[in-house]
Amino acid sequence: MAHCVVGEAEKILDRKFKVLDKGFVRLVDYMGSDERIVQAARVSYGKGTKTYRRDKGLINYLLRNDHTSPFEQVVFTFHVKLPIFVARQWIRHRMARVNEISGRYSVMKDEFYVPRLSDIAFQSADNKQGREKKPVPAGQAEKVLAILRRDYERIYNDYEKLLGDNIARELARINLPLSLYTEWYWQIDLHNLFHFLRLRLDPHAQREIRYYADAMLRIARKICPVACEAFDEHVRGSVRFSRKEMKALRGILEGKTVALEGRAYDLFVQKLGFDPRQESAR
Ligand SMILES: Cc1cc2nc3c(=O)[nH]c(=O)nc-3n(C[C@H](O)[C@H](O)[C@H](O)COP(=O)(O)OP(=O)(O)OC[C@H]3O[C@@H](n4cnc5c(N)ncnc54)[C@H](O)[C@@H]3O)c2cc1C
Numbered sequence: 001m002a003h004c005v006v007g008e009a010e011k012i013l014d015r016k017f018k019v020l021d022k023g024f025v026r027l028v029d030y031m032g033s034d035e036r037i038v039q040a041a042r043v044s045y046g047k048g049t050k051t052y053r054r055d056k057g058l059i060n061y062l063l064r065n066d067h068t069s070p071f072e073q074v075v076f077t078f079h080v081k082l083p084i085f086v087a088r089q090w091i092r093h094r095m096a097r098v099n100e101i102s103g104r105y106s107v108m109k110d111e112f113y114v115p116r117l118s119d120i121a122f123q124s125a126d127n128k129q130g131r132e133k134k135p136v137p138a139g140q141a142e143k144v145l146a147i148l149r150r151d152y153e154r155i156y157n158d159y160e161k162l163l164g165d166n167i168a169r170e171l172a173r174i175n176l177p178l179s180l181y182t183e184w185y186w187q188i189d190l191h192n193l194f195h196f197l198r199l200r201l202d203p204h205a206q207r208e209i210r211y212y213a214d215a216m217l218r219i220a221r222k223i224c225p226v227a228c229e230a231f232d233e234h235v236r237g238s239v240r241f242s243r244k245e246m247k248a249l250r251g252i253l254e255g256k257t258v259a260l261e262g263r264a265y266d267l268f269v270q271k272l273g274f275d276p277r278q279e280s281a282r
Contacts, residue, residue: 004033008222017215020208022111022181023081025215032074034059034226037190040070056226063230071191074224078186078216083113085178086209089200095192100184104170107163111181112152117141119207130204152179193220194231201236239271252276 009030016024038055041062062070082090091098120141121131135141155175162172188196193216199205200213221228241249245268248258258276260268269275 004036006033006223019211019215021114026079027219028077028079030076030223034224036073037070040073059226060230064234068191072189074190081183083179084182087182089209093196096188098184103173110156113179120144198235
């Protein structure tokens with residue numbers, strides 16, 4: 001039968017995977033599975049799935065060699081509740097279909113993102129877009145939360161006041177902050193989901209969107225575990241080296257000194273996961 005029903009996916013349909021303090025990801029529906037990827041890839045010669053081992057080999061072959069179109073045959077619809085600042089980053093992924101709650105039509109709920117104490121950190125010294133891994137001292141984190149909560153309350157009271165004066169919802173909402181929660185239905189195929197996940201699971205992505213990406217990968221694993229394992233292996237776990245870096249890598253293997261310097265060397269070390277100069281000094 002071509003229609004794919006995945007027992008593990010059926011169990012989690014409609015279940016909310018909690019993210020942040022008030023957000024969630026919920027799988028509304030899915031179409032296809034690992035089996036669909038294989039069916040689509042083999043359609044050219046009219047043969048469906050074979051053995052598990054051969055299907056797994058095929059899925060890995062496809063992903064390793066960028067034969068991506070069979071992965072587009074698997075589709076997910078998620079219902080996501082997320083702060084607007086996360087939504088701003090998320091919406092940049094254009095290869096998806098979205099329906100978002102309308103602040104012109106509905107009264108926005110009194111729901112703002114309040115970070116955990118452990119997520120409050122100083123500006124990163126080496127990443128202009130990021131924060132340090134270590135949280136700030138507890139006392140300072142409490143002060144940050146107090147400021148956020150104070151402003152949320154004041155702003156929401158003003159919003160309600162404007163609504164109470166019958167000011168249009170589309171105007172009353174313009175003062176609401178980026179921390180306000182919004183909701184949307186987000187439909188995407190597996191190829192584009194992997195693209196999203198590669199970018200948004202990366203340590204360079206903002207921590208909050210990473211939590212959402214992590215929840216979505218957990219859900220996707222239920223539907224197409226083999227493809228997700230192939231993603232771990234060939235996409236997420238792989239590293240892209242530039243031509244100069246490849247030259248340096250070959251040099252290391254031949255026992256030569258690495259010609260890269262400064263920032264280029266730092267990036268190379270980051271990708272390798274060790275510092276070859278320190279290794280050779282041992
Ligand atoms: C860590 C991080 C930091 C970022 N920082 C910034 C920032 O500071 N400022 C900022 O503006 N953005 C930033 N972005 C967003 C980033 O530039 C991309 O817009 C976002 O990651 C979506 O990627 P995408 O376009 O590949 O995805 P999608 O929109 O899902 O597109 C997928 C692929 O489809 C193709 N595609 C889609 N639409 C078109 C099109 N119209 N024309 C041609 N090809 C198309 C492209 O090949 C694209 O890679 C950041 C992203 C990350 C992950």
